[in-house]
Amino acid sequence: MxxxxxxxxxxxxxxxxxxxxDHLTRALRADAQAGLTESPKSLPPKWFYDARGSMLFDRITRLPExxxxxxxxxxxxxxxxxxxxxxxxxxxxxxxxxxxxxxxxxxxxxxxxxxxxxxxxxxxxxxxxxxxxxxxxxxxxxxxxxxxxxxxxxxxxxxxxxxxxxxxxxxxxxxxxxxxxxxxxxxxxxxxxxxxxxxxxxxxxxxxxDPARMLRAYDDGQGVTAEFNKNLLTILNRELDADFDPGAFDHRAIWNEEEERMEMRLRARVTHSVKIPTLDLTLDFLRGEDLRTEISVKxxxxxxxxxxxxxxxxxxxxxxxxxxxxxxxxxxxx
Incomplete structure (x- = not known):
């Protein structure tokens, strides 16, 4: 090119x-195909940043935590x-x-x-x-x-x-x-x-x-980070014609002590399935199952x-x- x-x-x-x-579209499809079919399910954090995600992250950077x-x-x-x-x-x-x-x-x-x-x-x-x-x-x-x-x-x-x-x-x-x-x-x-x-x-x-300080930074009291994390599902719905229900997931911030990294996850509140027609894919989530959306190594x-x-x-x-x-x-x- x-x-x-x-x-x-x-x-x-x-x-x-x-x-x-079409680079980003192809890359998102490839990452979703690879990450959502592995166990545990995961996606790289670069997909957070559509216009709304960027706005929410800007708000996060101004939070006291x-x-x-x-x-x-x-x-x-x-x-x-x-x-x-x-x-x-x-x-x-x-x-x-x-x-x-x-x-x-x-x-x-x-x-x-x-x-x-x-x-x-x-x-x-x-x-x-x-x-x-x-x-x-x-x-x-x-x-x-x-x-x-x-x-x-x-x-x-x-x-x-x-x-x-x-x-x-x-x-x-x-x-x-x-x-x-x-x-x-x-x-x-x-x-x-x-x-x-x-x-x-x-x-x-x-x-x-101190893990407590890091956990607060990734799970603020106003819920902005939770909104930011769940916005990824809205992006997947829009870009891949998926049918994720953001209300069916809870935001979780985890300190992985062994790897010395923070992890953001979306945890399924109930057992359910998600269809992604663009990828000809149906995902089954068990209640309590996590989709890891970010690692942040310290x-x-x-x-x-x-x-x-x-x-x-x-x-x-x-x-x-x-x-x-x-x-x-x-x-x-x-």
Whole structure:
């Protein structure tokens, strides 16, 4: 497929599409076919984010129980000037950029340092990239913004090495949504792509802490997270012509101590069946059976550092908030 490029009249902000128009539909069908027929049933969390899901998640990030976004912003604000000094990045790449709100902290530091020439956000949502890119183009008139519609799980779409040194930001503890094998594969591909002298990785990760605090973050008192979780069923109904009844499921947040990860699940309230005609599939749920909708691995430095080393990265700096809830780390190709 030949990528298409669009932009404003000045070329200051461009969007390049590197996935087919039906990519998400095909990917959702494949994930649903695979995940809903295994035992236990599961789906990856990337399918939460339709327009309503994105709105609900934005509300979640503002809830008092949800510490992750506030803690990461705190760490970025405290250390972004140091990141700019250490990297001298000419290109900032952000994987899974979404609204690019937290990115402004890095953009401010890198532009103040005088090195940054390009911001290259990557996301599967063209509408999110366009909205964020247009806002940033107005706020940073001297910056080239080259957005790419792509799925970082299969296409990292980094700017060419000549744009370097490149700083790749992977924030929001999105790494925690990948299991051990998926993380190894992702970090390995990223290491292979970072070939320019001075290239670096800026990674945001949530840390292991008191399970009660983490459980509150994934099961808030207002029920917003429950609504967010159940919205996945509405997405499946709309996109796959399924007949899930969201009222037949309860939201559950579980701390999996053995794997050191939070899990979000939808638990069947009664024994029932669900039809997905698009996949020619009938699902049987027993009362109390779970559909796992998210894993969110929580990290320790002593565990993550060897993972990075195995992929070919050297962890150079590790910054946390005062309560050591969340870490932002800088790693470089070994």
């Amino acid at each position: 030949t990528p298409s490029t669009t932009g404003d009249a000045t070329g200051h902000f461009t969007v390049e599409r590197r996935i087919a128009a 949800y510490y992750l976004t506030r803690a990461e912003r705190m760490v970025l604000r405290a250390n972004a000037p140091r990141v700019a000094e250490l990297t001298g990045a000419r290109a900032l790449v952000e994987l899974g950029s979404g609204s690019s709100e937290k990115t402004r902290i890095l953009l401010d530091a890198l532009t103040a340092a005088g090195t940054l020439r390009r911001y290259a956000p990557l996301d599967v949502s063209e509408s999110a990239l366009t909205a964020a890119g247009q806002a940033l183009a107005a706020a940073y008139p001297g910056l080239a913004i080259t957005a790419t519609v792509a799925d970082f799980e299969t296409d990292l779409a980094l700017p060419e090495p000549s744009a370097g040194p490149r700083l790749v930001a992977f924030l929001g503890s999105t790494l925690g949504n990948l299991d051990t094998e998926q993380r190894a594969a992702f970090l390995g591909r990223l290491r292979q792509a970072l070939t320019t002298e001075g290239d670096a990785l800026l990674l945001g990760v949530d840390l292991v802490k 990290f320790r430095r002593e565990g993550l550092e060897p993972e990075l080393a195995q992929a070919g990265f050297t962890l150079e700096h590790w910054w946390t908030d005062q309560q050591e809830r969340f870490a932002v780390l800088l790693a470089v190709p070994a």
